[in-house]
Amino acid sequence: MKSFRLSLAAAASVLTLLASAGTTGASAADLEVVASIKPVHSLVAGVMEGVGEPQLILQGAGSPHTYSMRPSQARMLAGADVVFWVGPSMEVFLAKPLETLAGEAKLVSLSESEGITLIDMREGGAFEAHSHGDEDDHEAHQAGHDHEVGHDHEEKHAHDDGHDHEEGEKDHAHEDHAHEGHDHHDHGPDAHIWLDPENAKSIVNAVAEALSEADAGNASTYAANAARLNERIEALEAEIATGLEPVKERPFIVFHDAYQYFEKHFGLSAAGSITVSPEVIPGAQRVDEIRTKVSELDAACVFAEPQFEPRLVEVVTEGTNARSGVLDPLGAEIADGPDLYFDLMRGMAASLRGCLAK
Structure with missing residues (x-):
């Protein structure tokens, strides 16, 4: 009888552990993450690899300056736990919907994240006395x-x-x-912050931090993915710099x-x-x-x-x-996913090099 009671106790412990593991997995699976535009979505997807996939609001060749949301995208926002966007100066169309639809979602304005360098908008037209200071x-x-x-x-x-x-x-x-x-x-400030690789690394860090707060059970995965992504961005940075040097x-x-x-x-x-x-x-x-x-x-x-x-x-x-x-600063014609950011940056560098070198 004593042996039987011990077996029951052991079984109960195993069931408790399984239930606990199931709860952790469900939490990660149930985390609804939404990204505003394709470059942001790409970096978020890279941080989430192995855990889940973020949803993307602005797909295809739409412009964040003039876009109008669809009902399905409004529902996407309404069900979100975490929303990543650059900020109201970029995704103009999202400012009001985020106020009314996002509810209890954690809103992460990446332009305000730690480590982001902002540059003021220029006059437009001819950039007189163009320089880098x-x-x-x-x-x-x-x-x-x-x-x-x-x-x-x-x-x-x-x-x-x-x-x-x-x-x-x-x-x-x-x-x-x-x-x-x-x-x-x-x-x-100019809102196209992701086009600076240093800013892209800061975006990755901000994404990993926000996701770890929302889903602590996968914090180590987010951190490891972020570290790998930032290494890839550093390699990309060196590759592009070498390619553009002649032009x-x-x-x-x-x-x-x-x-x-x-x-x-x-x-x-x-x-x-x-x-x-x-x-x-x-x-x-x-x-x-x-x-x-x-x-x-x-x-x-x-x-x-x-x-x-x-x-x-x-x-x-x-x-x-x-x-x-x-x-193409948004990757309009590039397939969505964690590689889009890298394809976007390489594509821009190739277009510049190809046209300017002729």
């Missing part, structure tokens, strides 16, 4: 502003000298609209000013952007300014983006020696 960035801002004032003054004289009044009013209205967009987007001094123009983290980290020579923000169509004045800049600098390339209309790039390069290329 903070003081020179301020000078570039001032120079760009002075240039626009002078340009406006010249346009006013041309208008007074006999341009059609009605047409002039339309042009000024369009430029005013563009200027409104300029004011809205140029103040504060660092070649000037180029981008569709919108999304790349300065990449430019500054790798010492590239961007000379301007066609538009300040992708949802604001540039006026004739800005397009003319950029075309002039392309000719003056003998810019090697003007880069479009897969999310936006390429016609503007054709207009800017018309009559110049510049070639056109494509840069």
